[in-house]
Amino acid sequence: MRFCTGEKQRGRFVSAHMSDVKDTPTDFIRQMVAADVAAGKHDGRVQTRFPPEPNGYLQIGHAKAICLNFSIAEEFGGKCNLRFDDTNPEKESDEFVRAIEEDIEWLGFKWAKICFASDYFEQLFEWAIKLIEDGHAYVEELSFDEMRDYRGSINEPGRPSPYRERPIEESVDLFKRMRAGEFADGEKVLRAKIDMTHPNMNMRDPVMYRIKRMHHHRLGDEWCMYPSYDFTHGQSDSLENVTHSLCSLEFEDHRPLYDWFIEKLGIFPSKQTEFSRLNMTYTVVSKRKLRELVEGNFVDGWDDPRMPTLSGMRRRGYPAAAIRKFCETVGITKVNSTSDVALLEHAVRAELNSTSIRRMxxxxxxxxxxxxxxxxxxxxxxxxxxxxxxxxxxxxxxxxxxxxxxxxxxxxxxxxxxxxxxxxxxxxxxxxxxxxxxxxxxxxxxxxxxxxxxxxxxxxxxxxxxxxxxxxxxxxxAEHAVETPVRLFDRLFTEENPEADKEISFTKYVNPESSKEVKVLCEPSLMEMAAGEQCQFERIGYFCVDNKLSKPGAPVFNRTVALRDSWAKKK
CATH class of the missing domain: 2.40.240.10 (Ribosomal Protein L25; Chain P)
Structure with missing residues (x-):
């Protein structure tokens, strides 16, 4: 054990401050934006956006995108919108909308305005009709299995659908009837008419609309069909006059389609640029897998302090400043990599060392x-x-x-x-x-x-x-000590990369020792701490008052991080 400003050497108290992480040099995206501004592109205006889908809680990977989009706008005197990509209502809800807003504000950012992709549904519908009328889209009646077969593969070209050359007037009529609810779910779709032999599979007549009767969290049952992400994304950027559309690398193959829609519609030319996503050891960041952890009761909800969600990290006691510093340290590149969770924990310790009160x-x-x-x-x-x-x-x-x-x-x-x-x-x-x-x-x-x-x-x-x-x-x-519950958290997975073996479910590696509760004896002043407040238990680690389980005068503490990385010894 050691006291905060020093490191214990066999019981001695010595001064040993943590060294600061060096500032990250200018990245390629900032260089690009600076060049655009210097050249007077878009009159030197910078407009970015952060476009989450409201079907889950934000996680540490989103933090990198949030920091990048909002910081770019701030650094270049521009604006950043918060836009909810709510085109797939099946798992979307107002709960997630509110949680996302709260997470972004907690990280220290403020949007220029809030937008929803659903705000643009009417405009997107009109643009879809324009593409049909210009010969760039058609109504498809093949089943999804048949479309998959006609699409071909990476090694084989696709084949044109028998409905690809149907008369324009017929496609317009069918598309309007799709909106009117005359057809069953999945019976028909609208497809872009591009190139069934294109080497990029995304360009082989992608689906633009599908019939799916789902209750929308904002629009109710107004629509029985919904636009695809690819048809919505670029057009939403264009409607908001986004100058720099910053996406993670998995959307790089979608950029030709992004540009194709904008070109064919003749609308404001937003530009998409991709950067590497943030992956981290001893965790998963896939929203689908995080949902599996929640629904499988491996964790106690999206804000479980062991989760890599921002709400979980906030509840655990991670300072927003530490997460921003971590994202800055990881940097912006074009190459996917995995960051060591110890780097995040280092940032947390460094921030809490300077800001947290000490208690025993x-x-x-x-x-x-x-x-x-x-x-x-x-x-x-x-x-x-x-x-x-x-x-x-x-x-x-x-x-x-x-x-x-x-x-x-x-x-x-x-x-x-x-x-x-x-x-x-x-x-x-x-x-x-x-x-x-x-x-x-x-x-x-x-x-x-x-x-x-x-x-x-x-x-x-x-x-x-x-x-x-x-x-x-x-x-x-002994006379004055107060017994208090403390929850000790460890890494959620026992394996550095729980997704490495595709034949084994990642849940097999959930750490059974990742959470336990103990009773500790505290000095009386700890009873005065408020929910969310952080402190260092001297020589032990950093802790915060749980914002759900605590009551006035009866705090429950969560261990944020130990003073040292105990996992380093295990490697």
Whole structure:
């Protein structure tokens, strides 16, 4: 264990600050935007957008896209919209809309305006008719299995549908009747008419509309058919005059289709640029797999503190500033890679080291009786709230003749390199006095149950002149300590890449030891902490007050991160 501003070396307290992560150099997207602005493209205007689908909670991968889109707009004096891509109502809901808004605000960003793809449904319908009338789209009647067969493969060209050359007037009529609800779900679709032999499979007459009677979270049952993502994305960007449409790399193959729709419609030419998505060790970020964890009861909801969702990280106590710093450190590239979760934890520790208050809590108590302490006397010692921030001030901590320390901070017999408490040895109690262990009490099995110690009353926050005491340990007053539940979280998966083996379900690697609850003895001031407030339990780790389970005066603490990476030793 160690205190926050230093690192324990065999019980000693030494100064050792974490080094800051170097600033990330300018990335290729910022270089591109800077060049566009310098060239006066779009009159030097910069407009970005963040377009999540409201069918789940945002996760750490989304944080990278959020930071990029909002920061680009801010850095170049532009604007960033929040647009909900709500074209597939099956799993979309207002709950997810509200959660996404809350996550973005928590990260520290504010959108220029909120938009919904469903705002553009009428315009998209009119544009679809225009494409039909211009000979660039047609109504298809093949089944989905037949369309898949006609589409061919990467190694084989596709074949034209027998409905590909149907008269324009007929396709227009059928498309309007599709909207009117005359056909069953899946009976007909609208397809773009591009090239069935194109090497890019996305260009082989992709589906633009499908009939699917689903209740929409905003529009109710107004529509019985919905546009595809590919037909919606670029046109929504164009309607919002987005100058730089920034997407993750999986959409790179969709860019030719993005450009094709804009060109054929003759609308504002938004430009799509792709960057690598954020993947991380010991977790999964696929929304489908996160949903499987939730629905399979592997976790306790989307905001479970073990989840890589932003709401889960917020509940666990991760500071928004640490997530922004992590995204900055990971950087923006064109090559997919996986970031070590230890890098995120480093950013969390660095941020909390400078911002969190310090408190003392004992997890595995061993009783101390101070034999020369005046009976019934209680002294209040001053504890520093944050050694990194002098303005945080101090707090009063009750000190009495009965204390608890950690079991591991005492050894009956120890060598010279053990600087904590041992029989016949001395140690300083954090913010308090120097004590000496004179004797021990044991039970019938030989287990130590109590330490009998004496205190040097002339050593409150000062060193004795005749000897040097190196060790410093934390403690709580037995009379004043409050028992409090603490939830200890570890990595959600036991494997660094739980998705590596495609033959084995990733859920097999869920860590059964990733969550456990213990009772700890805390100094009284911890009872005053509010939901969401963070602190360091000195020499143990960083913790926060759970925002769901806590009540006023009765906090439940979540461990945010330990002071050290315990997994590094296991590798």
């Amino acid at each position: 809590a004992v997890f595995d108590p061993l009783e101390i009786e101070i034999t020369n302490w005046p009976e019934g006397q209680v002294v209040e010692v001053d504890g520093v709230n944050n050694p990194e921030d002098e303005s945080a001030g101090t707090r009063k901590i009750p000190f009495s003749g009965r204390l608890f320390i950690e079991q591991e901070d005492f050894k009956e017999e120890a060598n010279r390199k053990f600087f904590r408490l041992k029989k016949g040895g001395e140690v300083r109690l954090r913010y308090g006095y120097i004590i000496k262990c004179d004797d021990v009490e044991k039970d019938a099995d030989g287990n130590i149950t109590k330490l009998l110690c004496s205190v040097d009353l002339d050593t409150l926050n000062k060193q004795p002149t005749d000897r040097k005491v190196k060790g410093v340990i934390h403690w709580v007053s």
